[in-house]
Amino acid sequence: MWIVVFLLIVIALFGAPLFTVFGAFVLFAFSAINTDTSVIIISLYQIAETSMLVAIPLFIFGGYVLAESNAPKRMVALAQAMFGWMPGGLAIVTLVTCAIFTSFTGASGVTIIALGGILYPILLKEKYPERFSMGLVTASGSIGLLFPPSLPVILYGIVTQVSIDQLYLAGVIPGILFIVVLSVYSFTIGITEKVPKIRFSWKNVLKAAREAAWEIPLPFLIVGGIYGGYFTATEAAAVTAFYAFVVEVFVYRDLHIFKDVPRVIKQSMLLVGATMAILGIAFALTNYFIDQQVPQKLLEMIQSTITSQTKFLLVLNGFLLIVGMTMEMFPAILVVVPLILPIAQEYNVNPLHLGIIFLTNMEVAYLTPPFGLNLFLSSLRFRKPVFSIARSVLIFIVLEFVALLLITYIPDLSLWLVNLRTAH
């Protein structure tokens, strides 16, 4: 068994698609316990039995439509008109627009490609230091991860059977904490580097608002709808996909129905295909783990050395950092969460809290050299060596790491709002 696992790890490092690596493992594992491999397909068929999953193609499509249109430009223009007058204003604009954008596109790196490319030249033009600007757009790439309608949160909910609405509620304070920490830093850079401020004018705000008039309601509709309990996440996805499609294709006409829409659909569905391939296999993998009581065995292994919750959380932070450096968000959620959830529960970690720790931990891991995903994306997008990108994000990693530790060791940051809601 261990030889097979070792071989598969080597094959994975050669760059084989992860679903084939996990697929080979489940095929081997079920054969080894004399179970017919068609049980893998029975598990995979759960894809068609989970209503929540309908949200995934819809959100990914909606996100791609927004990313491919001029919506990012209009959003940046509006945010700049509103916050550009503050010290570090443009940097804060970057953080906020990236957060909103990431919540709509998931953690697929679309933010760095779509928004980073717009914001980075503006930051330089407004005389922000180059290294700071580079670090900022790279660090902002996954910052809105916890806000609705973010897909990783939905996936975590599907995998753990935890209420998605409650997860979004748990993510409010941690998500804001991340933005505040980075905003404070940007604010100080704005002052110490004497970045020139833009004068505030109502005329500019109105002009920018009029141009983005059709896009402004979307975040309010979705965020309000989900937090208010009017929509389920799936319904929010349906509204997002339909609204984004109608507005960008027929109102703004940024995307041509025959020239652009088929391409955007294909591009977005490639991501859906990649996600579903891993998801289907991950369902089978989870069933195998449960059948063979793998989490219990892992627990027995670590119980003697990891005796307290604090120790467990510390190990968890380190472990997830490694996971996040080697795996993308979706496979990490699908494969790793089912393993650690039962263990975390033994150490009295609330599944909601675990979800927030998991996602923020991934966020930090994506920035961490030498393998963090955002570093590569930025390096591709801005044609800079990975090394210089890594140097530019160092301070951001430290800040995000502090925020991560706060979120991990103060469960109330995640659970206070949830308890407040359930108390009512």
Added chain:
Amino acid sequence: MKVLNTLDDWLNKAEGALLIVLLLMMVLLAFAQVVLRNVFSAGIVWADILLRHSVLWIGFLGGALGISNKRHINIDAFTHYMPPRMNSWFSVFTNLFGAGVCVFLTIAAVKFVENEISSGSFVYGQIPSWYAEIIIPVGFGLFVFHFIARAARNFFEETRKKEAAA
């Protein structure tokens, strides 16, 4: 070789076309459901079943297209630091590995569908379940084909480069 490439491209076009139709149908149907539920407190009974199975179909079609477009999620942390020549040999190997794994998954899927046919279950009304499930063996079969085509492309590109260098 040329036949393989042509067939590969042709299949990709068909998969793409079907994807577009399915996704647009999903967007319209899902939105119609939201309007019906919130405005008229009504709903289409079969909509949820159709939507859920569309996810399965879109997953397989997008997955098949993703093999030719190299869009499947993999660990690229290490291959990033490798010379490109080495990487294209790696990719001949990983694509053949993928083809092999998918052959076994196709066999498992055929068995699954055979069981479903003999059990005579229905997905909705009088529609047999296997109509909706047939995409699983077909999809994995497509995966096998695309992996092989991809491996062949990489292999011949590399040998051609080598000959050119010699």
